[in-house]
Amino acid sequence: MDATVIFTVNGQKTTVITDPRRSLLDVLREDLHLTGAKYGCGEGRCGACSVIMDGRRVLSCITPVGEANGKTIRTIEGLADGDSLHPVQEAFLEVGAMQCGYCASGMILTATALLERNPNPTDEEIVKEMNVNLCRCNGYTKILQAVRRAAEKIRR
Amino acid sequence: MTEETLVKITESQRCEPSGGLTGDMKLSRRCFVQIVGAGLLVTVMEGPSLGRGGGRGRASMTVAARVRLNTDGTFAVMTGKVEEGQGSRAQLTQAAAEELQVPADRVHLIMADTALVPDDGITAGSRTTPSTVPAVRQGAATARELLKGLAAKRWKLDGSTLKVQNGVITNAATKETISYTDLAKAGEVEELFQQGISSDVAVMNVSEWDVLGTSVPRPNGRDLVTGAHRYPSDIIRPNMLFGKILRPPSYGATLESIDLSSVADMKDVVVVRDGQFVGCAAATSFRAAQAVEALAKTASWKTVPHPSSKELFSHLKEHARTGDRSRPGNKVSVEKGLSEADKVLSATYEAAYIQHVPMEPRAAVAEWSGDKLTVWAGADWPQRVQRDLAGAFNIPAERVRAIVPDMGGGFGGKHSAEAAEEAARLAKAAGRPVSARWTRAEEFTWAYFRPAAVIECKAGLDANGRITAWDFATINPGGAAADTPYAIADKSIASVGTDSPLAQGPYRCLGATVNNFARESFMDELAAAAGADPLAFRLAHLDNPRIRRVLETVAKHFDWPARRKKVTAELGVGLACGTEKNSVVAACVEVEIDREQGGIKVREVCEAFECGPIQNPANLTSQVQGCIIMGLGGALSEEIQFENGKILNAGFSEYRVPRFSNVPKIDVHLIDNRDIPSAGGGETPIIAVAPAIGNAIFAATGVRIRSMPMRGLLLKQA
Ligand code: FES
Ligand code: FES
Numbered sequence: 001m002d003a004t005v006i007f008t009v010n011g012q013k014t015t016v017i018t019d020p021r022r023s024l025l026d027v028l029r030e031d032l033h034l035t036g037a038k039y040g041c042g043e044g045r046c047g048a049c050s051v052i053m054d055g056r057r058v059l060s061c062i063t064p065v066g067e068a069n070g071k072t073i074r075t076i077e078g079l080a081d082g083d084s085l086h087p088v089q090e091a092f093l094e095v096g097a098m099q100c101g102y103c104a105s106g107m108i109l110t111a112t113a114l115l116e117r118n119p120n121p122t123d124e125e126i127v128k129e130m131n132v133n134l135c136r137c138n139g140y141t142k143i144l145q146a147v148r149r150a151a152e153k154i155r156r
Numbered sequence: 157m158t159e160e161t162l163v164k165i166t167e168s169q170r171c172e173p174s175g176g177l178t179g180d181m182k183l184s185r186r187c188f189v190q191i192v193g194a195g196l197l198v199t200v201m202e203g204p205s206l207g208r209g210g211g212r213g214r215a216s217m218t219v220a221a222r223v224r225l226n227t228d229g230t231f232a233v234m235t236g237k238v239e240e241g242q243g244s245r246a247q248l249t250q251a252a253a254e255e256l257q258v259p260a261d262r263v264h265l266i267m268a269d270t271a272l273v274p275d276d277g278i279t280a281g282s283r284t285t286p287s288t289v290p291a292v293r294q295g296a297a298t299a300r301e302l303l304k305g306l307a308a309k310r311w312k313l314d315g316s317t318l319k320v321q322n323g324v325i326t327n328a329a330t331k332e333t334i335s336y337t338d339l340a341k342a343g344e345v346e347e348l349f350q351q352g353i354s355s356d357v358a359v360m361n362v363s364e365w366d367v368l369g370t371s372v373p374r375p376n377g378r379d380l381v382t383g384a385h386r387y388p389s390d391i392i393r394p395n396m397l398f399g400k401i402l403r404p405p406s407y408g409a410t411l412e413s414i415d416l417s418s419v420a421d422m423k424d425v426v427v428v429r430d431g432q433f434v435g436c437a438a439a440t441s442f443r444a445a446q447a448v449e450a451l452a453k454t455a456s457w458k459t460v461p462h463p464s465s466k467e468l469f470s471h472l473k474e475h476a477r478t479g480d481r482s483r484p485g486n487k488v489s490v491e492k493g494l495s496e497a498d499k500v501l502s503a504t505y506e507a508a509y510i511q512h513v514p515m516e517p518r519a520a521v522a523e524w525s526g527d528k529l530t531v532w533a534g535a536d537w538p539q540r541v542q543r544d545l546a547g548a549f550n551i552p553a554e555r556v557r558a559i560v561p562d563m564g565g566g567f568g569g570k571h572s573a574e575a576a577e578e579a580a581r582l583a584k585a586a587g588r589p590v591s592a593r594w595t596r597a598e599e600f601t602w603a604y605f606r607p608a609a610v611i612e613c614k615a616g617l618d619a620n621g622r623i624t625a626w627d628f629a630t631i632n633p634g635g636a637a638a639d640t641p642y643a644i645a646d647k648s649i650a651s652v653g654t655d656s657p658l659a660q661g662p663y664r665c666l667g668a669t670v671n672n673f674a675r676e677s678f679m680d681e682l683a684a685a686a687g688a689d690p691l692a693f694r695l696a697h698l699d700n701p702r703i704r705r706v707l708e709t710v711a712k713h714f715d716w717p718a719r720r721k722k723v724t725a726e727l728g729v730g731l732a733c734g735t736e737k738n739s740v741v742a743a744c745v746e747v748e749i750d751r752e753q754g755g756i757k758v759r760e761v762c763e764a765f766e767c768g769p770i771q772n773p774a775n776l777t778s779q780v781q782g783c784i785i786m787g788l789g790g791a792l793s794e795e796i797q798f799e800n801g802k803i804l805n806a807g808f809s810e811y812r813v814p815r816f817s818n819v820p821k822i823d824v825h826l827i828d829n830r831d832i833p834s835a836g837g838g839e840t841p842i843i844a845v846a847p848a849i850g851n852a853i854f855a856a857t858g859v860r861i862r863s864m865p866m867r868g869l870l871l872k873q874a
Contacts (some may be wrong), residue, residue: 022442028441030398035390036383038564040515041596045808048515062652076383089381096373096774099782100241100514101380102387102564127816131378136515136565137241139778140819 007068009034010078020066024058025049027065028075036076036105040134047133050106051075057113076105079112088112092148093127094142099137105132111147119154121147159739174499208270219302220349221274222295223252229323229337231809233296236276237288238268238536240514240566242838243775244284246372250772251289254360254367255296256334257320257749265375268538268560278537280568280662282737282836285771289834290359297357298598302348307334362769362830371774376562387564388440388534389519393589397426398441399582400448402434403598406801407658408460415454419447426586437582437590462801469506472610475655476631486650490614493625493646497616501685504612505674506634507864508795509605509658513813516564517599522579529556529580534563548577549584553728559813567786568662569603600806605796606663607656609633611674621686623697628675632656633667637736637843640675642697658798664783665839669790669846673864676732676847680854691716691729691850700735702766702829706742709825710764714744720855725749728856732847738835739767743784743844745820754868758788758820758849765841766827767833773826780824780841787845789814795865 003020006013009032016031023042028034028051040048041063049061052074079086085093088108098104107130114121114129121129126147135143224232233252239245245265253260253548266272276288300320307325308315311332319326323336339345362369379385386392404411411432419427419436425447426437434455436447464472467686482488494500520533529549535541541558549556558576579592594602614627626647630638635651651667663669683693690710698704711717713729719729726749733742746760761784772778793812846864854860859874861867 008619019442020441022440026440026442029390032382032714033392035392038387038516039593041808043596043807043809046515071450076381080382085378085381091400092381093373093377094780096371096377098241098374098377098380098684099243099778100239100515100563100565101374101377101385102241104380105383108381131816134515134813134815136513136567136786136813138782138814140785140814140820142778144816144819 003066005065005069007070008072009078010073010075016065020064020091022065023061024051024063024065024068025060028060034052034075034077038102038105040103040106043090045132045134047106047110047130050109050133052109052113055113055116057110074109076109080154086112087153088150091146091153095146095149097139097142097146099139103135103137107135107143107153110140111150115151115154119151121151129141168568171786183265188329188746193743215740216352216355217274217295217384218350219295219299219353220346222292222353223256223299223349225299225303225336225345225349227337227340229335229340230264231256231258232264232266233292234266234273235288235292236268236273236538237284237562238279238538239562240279240536240564240570242284242779243374243772244279245375245376245562247772248288248776249375250370250372252290252296252369254365255293256323258302258323260367260375262323267562269557270538270542270559271557273538275539275677278540278571279566280536280571282839285767285834285836286738289771293359295353296355296356297359298351298354299349301354301357302351302514303336303339306339306344306348310334317598333415337864368771369769371772373774386561387516387519388521388532388561389516389564389591389593391521391532391591392560393521393523396589396591397437397439397586398444399435399437400441400444401578401592402448402451402455402855403602405457406459407462408801409457412456412458414451414456416451418454419450422447422450426582426584428582430581433581435578435582437586441593459801462798464799465797466799468508468608468657469610471657472632472654477653480652481629481650483650488623488647490648491647492625494614494616496618497624498619499617499685500614501617501681502612502614503678503681505670505677505862506611507609507670507673509608509660510663510790510794511600511603511605511796511811512565512567512569512663513599513811514565514567516571517594517596518570518573518575519522519591519593519602520573520576520579521589521591522576522583524580524583524587525820527551527555528570529558530559531576531580532559532561533573533576534570535560536564536566536571536574541573541576544573545576545580549580567664568666569622571661571813574602584703596808597806600811601803604659604661606669607633607660607667609670610668611671613674613678615678615682617682617686621683621688621693630667630671633670636666636671637668637734638671641700641703641735642679642694643699658796664786664842665736668734668840669787669845672732672734672736672843673846673850674736676844677860677862679851680730680847680851681860683866689720694733700740702740703733703735703742706740706764706766706827707731709827710742710744710762713764713823713825714762716744719746723855725751725782725856728852728854729849730848730855732844732851734840734843736840736843738839739765739837741765741840742843743848745848745852747849747856749856749871750868751857751871754791754851754870756853756866756868757869758792758818760821760823761845762823762825763841763844763846764825764827765837766829767837767840768832769830770826770828771834775844776826776837777824779838780826781822783839783841784822784845785814785819787842788818788820788849790864791846791849792865
């Protein structure tokens, strides 16, 4: 049975009438054409689908869209401010912290949510927060470097 | 399409990767590569040339098929290679910019679109660097010379006296200049570029490089961090539907009956059955999946027996083709060397099937317009996708356009484009574009695997600790890096075929990952038997100066002699080296052992790598770091388990790939060897990782683990 779900995506109030059991990821990608959030596993084990919901990172593949009702969601498409990139995006670009880049949107949003809470994380804190995020190009070394650099930029 | 043709296609898709071990070599021969003089590689294309007067045959490609000058003085450069994270987009952009003598941002690279680009062969085997980079450089260098010729004609002088810099041609004598932009506006260039690419044009010497050899970032990097780039799974077309396919419950199962009327009330769903193919398309993937689930409940299948991973190694041995051991080229007897030996050692190594697990599973969008088909697919060779689809739908290849958008990883695992055909079937029936995207479980089950292996090693040592004979038979993974780089007079190397229970195909460095594991582990066993230091033992048997250099480099940076002395039961160090695809690698690692818990933690990897002149240092560093960490997975945790034709661990919770918390301290040393042509660097750095870890475990514990993945559990039992 379809339901009406109303949420704010990247500052825009959005109404979707759909089966509320569908994943938030599917609705973002298939209905709203926000394809920046990626599918990697569908079981909450890779972080590719990460988005920020009410300030916290959520795994949109295991979040039924019904649960997003009334929430505020930020996706990678809404992170930059017009032409100027978010510091985390900037840092990823400067460090070259992507090979195929498929994991990048999930990595960047996870790091953003972390740094908004804790702008001065230790390496252990970064690893703990980001451990669900997989990079199969195995670019972890540079991703870690990028998150550290982003933290510096945000503190500045 | 009849069921018969369908079966054939399915078979050819399954068999191709299986035969890919040799098949890929065949494929790479589509390009005839010859060495002409000072390291200049010439690639002659087979197949149709895009330029005027092209057509079938081996005519050399026109400049226009490779390079176009835009009126704003920028260039479009075309290549059939795909970008899947290995860095080819930046590298080929640099190659063209170098020869055109413009900054990299004035070259726009068009990749992997059969309507626009020449066929550069499959993206595999580290061939972009040794084959495509030279082909692009040659095309761009010819273009540069033609443009100089045009300027010379205007000035009525000899073109050889002109210099180009930053897109501006200068007459040194008169200081007159003319830019590419000016020439583009004159309108003669298009005609000029209809000429063939010159096979003897001079390319820039390594010592003159100013774009190649620098860390040009990925040209579309910004689109990757903003989410703007559309990967194959992100392509959206007007009116598009989403598809799901009914999969057999087990390998080899055939569909006997299914009740399509069970979904008759789902009026919004397009249902297709064509022989064994059953799929649904709907406005959402959720809806399509619901329909497929409903259909699955009504399907009855005929299943066949299938071996399980528990009996994998005995299966591989039992089915080994005995004739392969005595194939011409394999020396069958090492009796002389063994009889002269003081000690004879033998050991059998094993490796499980593992999977590439690219972050983006297979995905494709197909769109028909009349009898013309366009697909956007994640696959390694657009022209093969085009040919396969033309064959599947019985239409001329010209009516199929295959585009490979920069995709989310491959590592050798995306040579086949099953999703493209699935999307095309559904799209044809629906009369609307369809996106077919595999789930992770589908990718784990219906893609193909890195070959499993059983490797039998035997060697003799004389009283001085020198190897007198070497017998190496590798069953199943193919011959990559099977031969030993060590100087051993009496040796026999055999690559033995067998029956592979799972569909297998290329992987990062393919069989070299396991052949090198066996050899470098066994070398360590021999060093221990000879009472020698593993580094000294290797160097004593190595003539190859390039391997010696990486080995000595890594030993120095790791401080091998001192750290080897400090080994305890909890802290081991190990090293390994190897060569493949004309590049060389050596690694030292430190592992921490918790014997009681069966814990193995890699704390540090130091690796030296050399692949000729470095074309993009930052990208090469990423590739080496990526190989090292990917290598940890195969070494310690990755293993496909199967039973009754089903994969038992088709998800990230059961199949463990490296995560942030597994990342050791990594120290990479790249050697820029400018005396030889560049080789590819995205594969070989993986081959030293597993054996170095195994050797470090042995150093600490005295336990030799001979099976990949090396499970810490074995330390508890030993
Ligand atoms: S797709 Fe959501 S965690 Fe993997
Ligand atoms: S960059 Fe390819 S998965 Fe992370």
